[in-house]
Every structure is written in structure tokens, then in C-alpha cells.
Amino acid sequence: MPVTLSDLLAEADLDLRLIVPPSANGGSAVTVSAVAPTELPDPSPYLDGGELVLTTGVRLRTEQQRRAFVKAVAAYGAAALGVGVSSPGSQLPWSAIPKAVAEEAQAQGLPLIEVPEPTPFVAVGRFVSTRTAQEHAAGVTGLLDAHRRLAAALLSGGRERGRQALLAELSRLIDGDARILRYGSLEAEATTGGRDETTTWTEQSIPTGFKDRATLATRPGPAAALHAQAAADYARSLLGVELANDNRALLREREAAGQVLRDIIEGRIRGAEAKARLxxxxxxxxxxxxxxxxxxxxxxxxxxxxxxxxxxxxGLEDLGIERTASIEDALVIVSLTAETAALHAALSRAGLAASVGVSRPYRRSGLTWAWHEARAAARAARPGETVHAQRLTLTSLLLASADAPTAELAEQTIRPLAAEGPHLVQTLRAYLRLDGAVQAVAAELGLHRNSVRHRMEQVRELTGHDPSRTDGLAHLYLAMSAWDLAHPAARPDSGREPAAPTGEMG
Structure with a gap:
């Protein structure tokens, strides 16, 4: 605690006497930052505010000078004014504080103290400086102890419990509430209880090196320690290191799990070994x-x-999640449920524009099929959307394959059609969806059958693939499917893949 006016008055060795008390709103809890002895008529250029100004008044000979001196001291925010008074036979000018000084101090709301001659000004200064140094040392000791307790709490309980223990210790230090938020969600909290819910939270970003929006939020109470904010700053630094390590550990864990899943999906691990790994x-x-x-x-x-x-x-169990992994820059979840509302909510809070694909349910032996279905469904989904996979087709496998050059195929095949305007792409898409039935295509597009045939002839000339032949039709179907995946805004129906061609011609 800083030195207060009441501390000075309570010190018997100083024998100070209060002449003009502090204003009612401040009481005797007025703090004193330093002691400033002066005999200048106007000491204001040398004041910073908060000082106990001491004077003998040797140069304040007139009432005007005395009032001006008090006004100057009050104007620059001094904590109080102390006036030295003489004993019989002393050389000090005043045996009692002049009436003008007391009246002006009362008018300015400036506390006024009488300092008897046996008490040297240096003794008052020594008292304030000694107490200030003691308080500073106690504060440093308390802060170091708080640092030790916070670090010990974090290290005491492992990843999850240690973080919770640190928040609990911080909550005690600030006599209030503490929270950790990540990706827009509450991750952990500790509270002392009974806190006024209208009190404002103070939020500090936790540096982790990841775009996880990690934040330490605190709401101190009235009995918070003097070093509460410094303790919160230290807790923030500890959490930054801890959360960064957690993030890196989670990345490594998901990469390792992803490698196991890939080995099984690609057939490098089979049978009993695959079962044991899973x-x-x-x-x-x-x-x-x-x-x-x-x-x-x-x-x-x-x-x-x-x-x-x-x-x-x-928790993960409530979300139906058994394992998370990273494969091909995607987050892969082995789930017991097809429900994704909670997952989308978490992704949205994290600010991620995610497309989600969900496979049909499979036993462990069907993991490969489930992966290909979910990957194809995710590629078909728009940001913020979930697509649930249907029966796996050869087309969806090719479109989802990282090795098949489907994007290049689409560019080489469909780009020349798009360059002619939307009508050829529109006609080809309808032709593929309606199994090559020219009459149905003409009815849907409002064209004559010969116009449809003319456009399909243009398709053959521009692409080099004949839609009347099975191989040409299959090529155009695959290219159009890949084109629609690469240009989702152009799809007339993004949630449905066109039906596979049957080979029927119109």
C-alpha cells in the first residue's frame, strides 16, 4: 500500500498535527508520493503532484504572498501542505500557522499539517521514502511469489488440469474471474463466485504463433492484489507458451494419425496390423x-x-468423434454420427469457411470406401455446407483423386465451349443430365431439336470428342463434372452431381 496522510499522522515520533483535514470525498486516505521541502514563493514549477510540500514560510511575509503560495501548491495537485512552527526562542518565523494560510488551505481543499520544530523535515522525508521502499520491496516479493505460484499451478496437473489450475490461482490473485477463449469458444474458466455480472471484462490476446484467437479474459474484484495486473500479464505469457506447445503437439498428433489412415486407405497396411493400428x-x-x-x-x-x-x-465423445487426423490439407474426423451442426458451429466460431463431406457408415474394413466418399462429398460442398455422400461411383473416385489430372481435363475440354458463350456449356450439361435425349433437351431449353443437334456438333468440333460415341460421352461427362467442381458458382444445382450417362442416345 502507498504511504497515506493517515500513516504520517499516526507516526508518534513525527508528532504531526492535522490543522485542515482532507475533503470529505478523499478522507485521510490521501496518498503521499514524496516529500518536497521548499522556501520558494512559488514552488509549482518543481511539483509533479502527490507531494507533501513542507515550508517554514520564511519568505512569505505578507498575507498576499501566503495565500498565493497555498494556491500554487494546491493548483499543482500536492497531496498536502506541512508548515513548520517554532518553539520559544527559535529562529523560525511562525510560532503558529498564520490565519491566511489556514483559511486558504480550507478554501482550496488542501490538507494542512503542523510540523513542530523538534521534527526535522528530513525525518518526514525519510519516513515516506523508507515506507515507499518497503512497499516496493513487498510488491516485488509478492509479484515473484505470484509468478512462482502461477508457474507451479501450470506445471502441476499436465496439459488440461494444469491450465485449469493456473486459472484458479489467477482467479484468487485478482479476486475475480478468469477465462481462456480460443477459436471464438470458451475453453476454460475459473471464478471466485458472487461477482457482479455487469463488471467489464478485460481481454488480452495470448501470443501463440497460430491464428487461434487465443484470449485471456479477466474480471478483477475489489480485493485484488496490488500486482494483480502484472500477475495477469505473466499468466498470459505462460499460457502463450503452453498453448503454442499444445497447438504444435496437436499438429504432430493429427499428422501421425493421418499417416496411419493413409497407409490403410492406400493398402500399405492390411489385416491384423491395420486393426491394431486403428x-x-x-x-x-x-x-x-x-x-x-x-x-x-x-x-x-x-x-x-x-x-x-x-x-x-x-466434449469429443458428445460430438461422436473418435479420432481427428490431417490428410491432404484437410481435417479428417472418424465419427460415430452423421450430425455436423455442432461441428459447423465450432468452425464458424473459429472464422473458418469450411466445406464438409460425410461418408456413409462403414465398419473398420470399409475405411477406404468411407474416405473416398467423404472426400468427394467435401469437394462438392460449398463453404458452410455439408454434403452427405451417396453410393460411390467411378466418376466420384476419379474426381476426388489427387493423382488424376481431372482439373486439366476440364480446362482443355470445357474452356473452349465456355469461350463461345454460356449456351454450349448449358446445352452439354442438359444433354448429359438427360442421358442424351435430344427431344428432352430441346424441351428443357426451349429449342428445336435441330438446334440441339447443331450445338452438339459444335461441341464435337471444339472438343474433339463425339458425344454420340461411348468413349466421347464418358470423357465429356467426366470433364463437365470436374468443371462444375472447379467453378461452383456456375453450377445450376450445386448439391447434386449429374447422373452418370447410360449410353442412350436421342
């Missing part, structure tokens, strides 16, 4: 669904480190 990841025989979450390239690192479940959300 069980080590916590994946039982199911049935399970694979959920694939895709985001734009700038958001992939944030997605890979996104925490699901936690104190503020439903």
Missing part, C-alpha cells in the same frame, strides 16, 4: 463415418490446429 488410435470396429473438412489455403494451418470439444463446448 485400435491404437482409439478407433473400434464401428460402424463409423469419415468426415472430411476442407477450407481455403490461407486457413489450412488454423484448421489443422483447431481444437474440438473442451470446457466450453461439448
Amino acid at each position: 485400435e491404437s488410435l482409439g478407433v473400434d470396429d464401428g460402424p463409423h463415418r469419415i468426415v472430411v473438412v476442407r477450407v481455403p489455403a490461407p486457413q489450412r494451418r488454423s484448421l489443422a490446429a483447431l481444437t474440438l470439444g473442451g470446457r466450453g463446448n461439448r
Whole structure:
């Protein structure tokens, strides 16, 4: 606690006497930052505010000078004015504080203290400086102890419990509430209880090196320690290191799990070994669904480190999640449920524009099929949308394959048609969807049958692929499907893949 006017008055060795008390709103809790002895008629250029100004008044000979001196001291925010008075036979000018000084101090609301001659001004200054140094030392000691307690709490309970223990210790230090928020969700909190809910929260960003919007929020109470804010700053630094390590650990964990899943999906691990590897990841025989979450390239690192479940959300088990992994820049979830509303809510709070694909349910042996279904469904989904996979087709496998040059195929085949205007792409899309039935295409587009045939002849000339032949029709169908995936805004029906051609011609 800083030195107050009441501390000075209570010190018997100083023998100070209060002549003009502080104003009613300040009381005797007025703090004294320093002691400033002066005999200048106007000491204001040398005051910073908060000082106890001491004078003998040796140069204040007239009433006007005395009042001007008091006004100057009050104007610059001095804590109080102390006047030295003489004993019989002393050389000091005043045996009692002049009436003008007392009246002006009363008028200015400036506390006035009488300092008897046996008390040297240096003794008053020594008292204030000693107490200030003691308080500073106590504050440093208290802060170091708070640092030690916060660090010990964090290290005491492992990843989850240690973080909660740190918040509990910080809550005690600030006599209030403390929270950790990440990706827009409440992750952990601690409270002393009984706090006024209207009190404003103070939020500080936690530096983790990830775009996880980690934040430490505190709401101090009336009995907070003097070093409460410094303790919160230190807790923020500790949490920054801890959360950054957690993020990196989660990335490594998901990459390792993703490698196991890829080895199984691509057939490098089979049978009993595959079963053992999946069980080590916590994946039982199911049935399970694979959920694939895709985001734009700038958001992939944030997605890979996104925490699901936690104190503020439903836990992983409540979300039906058995394992999360990273494959091909996507977040892969082995899930017991097809419900994705809670997942989308978490993604939205994290600010991620995610497309989600969900496979049909499979036993452990069907993991490969589930992966391909979910990946194809995720590619067909728009941001913020979930697509549930239907029966896997050869077309969807080719479109989802990272090795098949489907994007290049679409560009080479469909781009020349699009360059002629929308009519050829529109006609080809309808032709493929309606199984090559020219009459049905003409009716849908409001054209004559010969106009449809003429346009399809243009398609053959521009692409080099004849839609009347099975191989040409299959090529055009695959190219159009890939084109629609690459240009979702141009799709007339983004939620449905066109039906596979049957080979029937119109």
C-alpha cells in the first residue's frame, strides 16, 4: 500500500498535527508520493503532484504572498501542505500557522499539517521514502511469489488440469474471474463466485504463433492484489507458451494419425496390423463415418490446429468423434454420427469457411470406401455446407483423386465451349443430365431439336470428342463434372452431381 496522510499522522515520533483535514470525498486516505521541502514563493514549477510540500514560510511575509503560495501548491495537485512552527526562542518565523494560510488551505481543499520544530523535515522525508521502499520491496516479493505460484499451478496437473489450475490461482490473485477463449469458444474458466455480472471484462490476446484467437479474459474484484495486473500479464505469457506447445503437439498428433489412415486407405497396411493400428488410435470396429473438412489455403494451418470439444463446448465423445487426423490439407474426423451442426458451429466460431463431406457408415474394413466418399462429398460442398455422400461411383473416385489430372481435363475440354458463350456449356450439361435425349433437351431449353443437334456438333468440333460415341460421352461427362467442381458458382444445382450417362442416345 502507498504511504497515506493517515500513516504520517499516526507516526508518534513525527508528532504531526492535522490543522485542515482532507475533503470529505478523499478522507485521510490521501496518498503521499514524496516529500518536497521548499522556501520558494512559488514552488509549482518543481511539483509533479502527490507531494507533501513542507515550508517554514520564511519568505512569505505578507498575507498576499501566503495565500498565493497555498494556491500554487494546491493548483499543482500536492497531496498536502506541512508548515513548520517554532518553539520559544527559535529562529523560525511562525510560532503558529498564520490565519491566511489556514483559511486558504480550507478554501482550496488542501490538507494542512503542523510540523513542530523538534521534527526535522528530513525525518518526514525519510519516513515516506523508507515506507515507499518497503512497499516496493513487498510488491516485488509478492509479484515473484505470484509468478512462482502461477508457474507451479501450470506445471502441476499436465496439459488440461494444469491450465485449469493456473486459472484458479489467477482467479484468487485478482479476486475475480478468469477465462481462456480460443477459436471464438470458451475453453476454460475459473471464478471466485458472487461477482457482479455487469463488471467489464478485460481481454488480452495470448501470443501463440497460430491464428487461434487465443484470449485471456479477466474480471478483477475489489480485493485484488496490488500486482494483480502484472500477475495477469505473466499468466498470459505462460499460457502463450503452453498453448503454442499444445497447438504444435496437436499438429504432430493429427499428422501421425493421418499417416496411419493413409497407409490403410492406400493398402500399405492390411489385416491384423491395420486393426491394431486403428485400435491404437482409439478407433473400434464401428460402424463409423469419415468426415472430411476442407477450407481455403490461407486457413489450412488454423484448421489443422483447431481444437474440438473442451470446457466450453461439448466434449469429443458428445460430438461422436473418435479420432481427428490431417490428410491432404484437410481435417479428417472418424465419427460415430452423421450430425455436423455442432461441428459447423465450432468452425464458424473459429472464422473458418469450411466445406464438409460425410461418408456413409462403414465398419473398420470399409475405411477406404468411407474416405473416398467423404472426400468427394467435401469437394462438392460449398463453404458452410455439408454434403452427405451417396453410393460411390467411378466418376466420384476419379474426381476426388489427387493423382488424376481431372482439373486439366476440364480446362482443355470445357474452356473452349465456355469461350463461345454460356449456351454450349448449358446445352452439354442438359444433354448429359438427360442421358442424351435430344427431344428432352430441346424441351428443357426451349429449342428445336435441330438446334440441339447443331450445338452438339459444335461441341464435337471444339472438343474433339463425339458425344454420340461411348468413349466421347464418358470423357465429356467426366470433364463437365470436374468443371462444375472447379467453378461452383456456375453450377445450376450445386448439391447434386449429374447422373452418370447410360449410353442412350436421342
